[in-house]
Amino acid sequence: MRTAFALVVSLLAMSAGAVRAEPPKLAVFDLEMIDTSLQGEMNGPRTDEQARLLRAGDQVRKELADSGKFRVLDIAPVNVAAHGSNLQPAAAAT
Numbered sequence: 001m002r003t004a005f006a007l008v009v010s011l012l013a014m015s016a017g018a019v020r021a022e023p024p025k026l027a028v029f030d031l032e033m034i035d036t037s038l039q040g041e042m043n044g045p046r047t048d049e050q051a052r053l054l055r056a057g058d059q060v061r062k063e064l065a066d067s068g069k070f071r072v073l074d075i076a077p078v079n080v081a082a083h084g085s086n087l088q089p090a091a092a093a094t
Contacts, residue, residue, distance in 0.1 A: 026070040029082050031057045 031053045035045070065072040075082065 023069055023071045025073050026064060027073045027075055028057065028061045028064065029075055029087055030054065030079070031060075032088075034088075 033045075033049060033053060035041075061072050064070045
């Protein structure tokens with residue numbers, strides 16, 4: 001009887017661990033800044049701003065992964081295509 005009870009408790013413990021869902025998968029693409037100012041239009045993207053955006057994106061990915069609430073996907077296989085695409089949400093109608 002004691003062995004059967006231990007077996008049932010073990011099976012319940014294992015099934016409880018299996019029921020726990022895997023965290024949702026999340027892809028975080030590189031951040032971009034759209035500079036519509038005259039200076040931005042004339043001079044193009046600034047290297048210091050671009051470096052800051054890359055660091056911010058890396059920090060976001062790290063914080064999300066470290067939280068344990070998300071499984072952050074590696075975007076390297078699609079990164080070049082992502083940079084060639086417009087991944088911005090459509091503007092809200094006003």
